[in-house]
Amino acid sequence: MLAVDLTGDSVKAKNGAMVAYEGEMTFKKKTGGGEGLRGMVTRRLTGEQMAVMEVKGHGTCYFADRASEINLVSLNGEKLYVEVGNLLCTDSALRTGTSFTGLRGSSQGNGLFTTTVEGTGQAALVSLGTAVVLRVTPQTPLQVDPGAYIAHTGGLEQHFQAGVNFRALIGESGGESFQIRFEGDGLVYVQPSERNTIGGEV
Amino acid sequence: MNGPVVHDAWTLPVDDNINSYAFSVDLNGQWFLQRGKMVAYYGQIDFQGVGLGHLDHLIAHSFHSPLHAAEWVVAEGRGKMVLADRAFDVNSYDLDDGNLSIRSGNLLAFQPSLSLKQSIVPGFLTLIGTGKFVAASNGPVVFMEPPIRVDPQALVGWADCPTPCHHYDHAYLRGFLGGIRAHTGIGGASGEEHQFEFVGAGTVLLQSTEEVVAEISVGETGGTGS
Incomplete structure (x- = not known):
């Protein structure tokens, strides 16, 4: 559960994520994720839809989502790439948007697009089990199971890697046939469980 | 940060x-x-x-x-x-x-x-x-020493001791009403009439819930492993 103290300022949160609050709060549904008409159209087109509300007031507001673990990420001008289902709450100073992810997205069955969060402030991510944060450097690229990936920051290039060999095609696969390979400099957030992906629980 | x-x-x-x-x-x-x-x-x-x-x-x-x-x-x-x-x-x-x-x-x-x-x-x-x-x-593991009787769902494994056997609460099953309850389910069973019994020297591993970690059923082959 996440507790947010508000003193007249506001946060953006996943619609319906509020479980309790103390003080005076107003909840306003933001159409199109608060990104204006253009954002609304983009999200509709990309399928990366996000139901967001703006919470404003004085007091403490509590957010939770299906008893998942909550991980706070502090941003100082960097860009956070996150799967829309894993984004719980952001400071209102942070800008959200969509970006193209390429094949990686399709391997997760989450579409070809992902959500970006940019600016200075804090964002809250949800994960099934406490997320593990892994650093990627140019010397140590990282391979991640598509079902366990939740978010990343920094200048990372991602490749969809299929470890499919001849035998995999005839039925006896290694079971870990699809991975995302991250190269560059940055952090990757991984959850200790796997979503269902298009390739099954790979 | x-x-x-x-x-x-x-x-x-x-x-x-x-x-x-x-x-x-x-x-x-x-x-x-x-x-x-x-x-x-x-x-x-x-x-x-x-x-x-x-x-x-x-x-x-x-x-x-x-x-x-x-x-x-x-x-x-x-x-x-x-x-x-x-x-x-x-x-x-x-x-x-x-x-x-x-x-x-x-x-x-x-x-x-x-x-x-x-x-x-x-x-x-x-x-x-x-x-x-x-x-x-599912939840932390607890280590126990035999002799012990454990709930089948809470059992994770055992080390060094002989293979367990079933244990039924006979005093309960023998009674007329208890027998009807246990065999027909009418009137409800407590669900604790049946245990695994461990004897001998060794260690028994239990998880702190009765919800079994779901698995692929034995004998099933192929598939995506879901």
């Missing part, structure tokens, strides 16, 4: 837990792991299905569980590998020239210095030898 601990290829623990739900293996050689339990890795690691080509020798030595062959892969290479299973608790255990039987869905990974065999108890696997293995449990 306050926030979660950041791990990299060097600071990931060596064969130890990262948190309650994730385990890091420092791979230099081979490990057996259950299909789909790897969530991330650094380095050069290959994943091969069990029973393939150049691994024949390894399989002959360490894998005697044909019913489960489709659920296991061999990770081969050098690097750090993160294992996790549906956000269940994971822990590693050391076996020193011993034997341990474990519910097949709970076992995540083991070193090839151990040998995996099918237990004669359906749904359980037995590890024999010396080495490390990683197991998942």
Whole structure:
């Protein structure tokens, strides 16, 4: 559960994520994720839809989502790439948007697009089990199971890697046939469980 | 910056837990792991299905569980590998020239210095030898000493003691009303008339819930491992 103290300022949160609050709060549904008409159209087109509300007031507001673990990420001008289902709450100073992810997205069955969060402030991510944060450097690229990936920051290039060999095609696969390979400099957030992906629980 | 601990290829623990739900293996050689339990890795690691080509020798030595062959892969290479299973608790255990039987869905990974065999108890696997293995449990694991009777669903495994037997609460079953209840379900059963009984010297591993870690049913082959 996440507790947010508000003193007249506001946060953006996943619609319906509020479980309790103390003080005076107003909840306003933001159409199109608060990104204006253009954002609304983009999200509709990309399928990366996000139901967001703006919470404003004085007091403490509590957010939770299906008893998942909550991980706070502090941003100082960097860009956070996150799967829309894993984004719980952001400071209102942070800008959200969509970006193209390429094949990686399709391997997760989450579409070809992902959500970006940019600016200075804090964002809250949800994960099934406490997320593990892994650093990627140019010397140590990282391979991640598509079902366990939740978010990343920094200048990372991602490749969809299929470890499919001849035998995999005839039925006896290694079971870990699809991975995302991250190269560059940055952090990757991984959850200790796997979503269902298009390739099954790979 | 306050926030979660950041791990990299060097600071990931060596064969130890990262948190309650994730385990890091420092791979230099081979490990057996259950299909789909790897969530991330650094380095050069290959994943091969069990029973393939150049691994024949390894399989002959360490894998005697044909019913489960489709659920296991061999990770081969050098690097750090993160294992996790549906956000269940994971822990590693050391076996020193011993034997341990474990519910097949709970076992995540083991070193090839151990040998995996099918237990004669359906749904359980037995590890024999010396080495490390990683197991998942729904809630933390509790270690108990026989003699003890345990709830079938809470049992994760047992080490060194004789194979358990069933125990029925006969005093309860013999009574007329109790007998009707237990056999027909009318009037409701307490659900605690039946236990597994352990005797002899050894250790019994229990999880702190009666919800079994779901597994692929024994005998099922192929599929995506879901």
